[in-house]
Amino acid sequence: MASGGRTINVLNVAEKPSVAKAVAVILSRNQGLRVRDGRSRYNKIFEFDYAIRGQPCHMLMTSVTGHLMELDFEDRYRKWHSCDPADLYQAPVRKIVPEDKMDIKRTLDEEARRCQWLVLWLDCDREGENIAFEVIEVCRAVNHHLVLRRARFSALIDREIHQAVQNLVDPNQWFADAVDARQEIDLRIGASFTRFQTMLLQDRFCIDSATDDRNLVLSYGPCQFPTLGFIVERYWEIQAHEPEEFWTINFTHRSDEGIATFNWMRGHLFDYTCAVIIYEMCVQEPTATVTKVRQQEKLKYPPYPLSTIELEKRASRYFRMSSEQTMKVAEDLYQAGFISYPRTETDCFSVRTDLHAMVQEQQGHPVWGSYAQQLLDPGTGLWRNPSGGGHDDKAHPPIHPTKFSSGESRWSQDHHRLYELVVRHFLACVSQPAVGAETTVEIDVAGELFSASGRVILARNYLDVYRFESWGGSVIPSYAVGQQFIPTTLTLDSGVTRPPPLLSEADLLSCMDKAGIGTDATMHDHIKKLLDRFYATKDANTRFSPTNLGEALVMGYDDMGYELWKPNLRSTMEYDMKEVSIGNKSKAEVLANCLQQMKACFLDARVNKVKLLEAMAIFFERSNADEHHAAGEIVCQCGNCLESNMVLRKNRDGNFMVGCMAFPQCRNAVWLPGSVSEAIVTSNICNSCNPGPVYLIQFKFRRHEIPPGFDVNHLGCIGGCDETLRQLIEICGTGSRNPAGGRGATTTSNNVRQSDTRQRACIYCQQTGHLSGDCQSQFSGSRNAHSHGTNLQSGESSIPCTSCGTSCVLRTANTANNRGRKFYSCQSQECNFFLWEDDINNGTRGRSMPRGSASNPSRRGGRGRGGQTGGRGADTTFVSATGDPLSGRRCYVCGDPSHFANACPNRGT
């Protein structure tokens, strides 16, 4: 750059008004700084004189508010019915300045005309670089001779800003290109899929969540759908969870100093027999010997400096504030100058930050002021330079207080809370960690190891100011190695595994953060969008569940085999954007490649739209507008829930079924033969099936898929009286409902796949676990007769039951641990006698055990498992330390001798 010469006019543009002001104040050193209004009421113009490398400059400093332009399709493609949505993959797009940004554009037009240079002070990230090119486009349009320069700065501090202006560089086209590509891909994918699925589903189904169907938009977006995917996936995981009973041994010891609870170092066992055997060993030799006493100092560190996502997560955890509300309130506090810029990824303070000055500001606060004073007093040793979490967006510092307040009268409760969180978090960051003394004691009882631990907090330090976190302390008696004692209680306790909880808002933010879905400034928007679109709901505990609509959409795409609802698509895009931003790939190359793939995916999805329709049909009634699928094909009342009707439907694989309308609450279903090509509910009522009316169905079978002798046309009944239908189901099966390629190739907890199997109910007794060919109700009239289930081979011989006097049948176990092993099991439902055949040969006596226990082979075949059961606390029971658990013959859940654990009414409460 030339130095000296006449003064030139330099137009400086920042990304937001606050940065324009800060830069102007720093560069002008607050001397001779003038400010005037521009065309836009938010974006002032600052004027001052400055010399860049000796060149005298008259500086005009103004700002935009984020992006100045928007990408959209050209007019003729804007209307929804103007074109085939598939055309949106190549429809021309253009960047325009939207109406609400025109004032800013006018300011730039006017100021650029009289300037020789344009210096771009946009944030130093990819979006900032892209906005820089938008500003260039606007300014160059009115002044072709503008010299373009870019200021690079990583913080709004004097040295950085002066250095930046003295070392101006060129704008980075690669960074801007990466954003252009992202914008175009997002627009084309979002618009095409949104139009497609909205127009496909909106009028076909009665979607109850929308008050006005015309306003219902079923949007698709590369960020909103993966976010929904996280919610649905967790929901499915919970649905698929089958509680499993486990067993653990607990040991307590009371002395003059208090009580110690020793936990079994094996944790817990799912094998009841093993647990009982070990427990029995402990009962027989209950003396404990202390093998290890370990004392150590533990530190609990304060959190890292506050980034946006952490602020959102913590406000959700501590105050149950939604991320959207958090950002709204944080923006308010920022605008009023109380906290720093709230959209930041940075979680470490620059070494140049004057942290002491920030603490000093807080000394006068009535609540935490005294803590701030202690921090500043070197005598307390409370100060500690904060550690960082390793993230730095190079644009903004961590969120911290910028102005003292003991609370403003106009603040809402949320303003008070959020300001308090920001201040306390900041004070915690510059404090020493809490210090605790932990004692761990290990004991040996009959060769089994148990451990107990206690903690005494020696110094609370940062916990004194960070009231949102706690660190539990508990005291245990002191022990010495070699010391021996007898337990106060020694118990065999049962519990059941529990499903994971629904995703909380903090969990969801973590999932998004980890997968790179959205940015710190937009994550809360995506979450809100799911609620606005009726895709998900949030309960009082800030936990998210999918709505029927959300689940149906994800299920539909999943059934197509697409991962459009998973984060991979976005991750791949992000990877490509990175490649563009470092010059490894060109924008054109990435766009062409990505759009070609997405268009193919779109066209394929359209071919497979029946999957979406079927998934929706599981949850929603067809609307009258959908003439082809008129609603109201009621077959009979549901014999399972007794509340809803069973209706004829085509399932997701194109096969017919009769399912309860209350799905998914009631999963009663009758799967019809795969050889059925047509099925229509008639007005004829079956004369023999009860409870009535059961409407007959007119079936048409595919000729080549049924045996000779059967008619392709058949008026059938699903109520249980129809022998022809039963035979065809046995012969043809119930259609190819093979879920391969469907949900969750990545997960074993694929509930829908599992529920499909579970849903395969016997058409006669409506129970799952067996097919109609095995239904005992058709032979003996007794449902109890097959209670040992389908995983057991039938009995071969019998011996008298030594427990109740009836007989025991010899069976073969088919469980993972004992497959092929023979055992005798009492035929009586009231008796629980059970004996391994090889134990007879070994001279072991028979034993009674709860039928629900892990080692009892009857468990897996039976229908003993209820729904979701409670946690360990509710299930814990005690067997006296001197009692013999093997002769107890009583329920291990409640101790009642009249029944066993599998039949216990307290299970699941």
Add this chain to the structure above:
DNA sequence: GCAAGGTC
């Protein structure tokens, strides 16, 4: 009536 990203 569509996306996601800036910001007021």
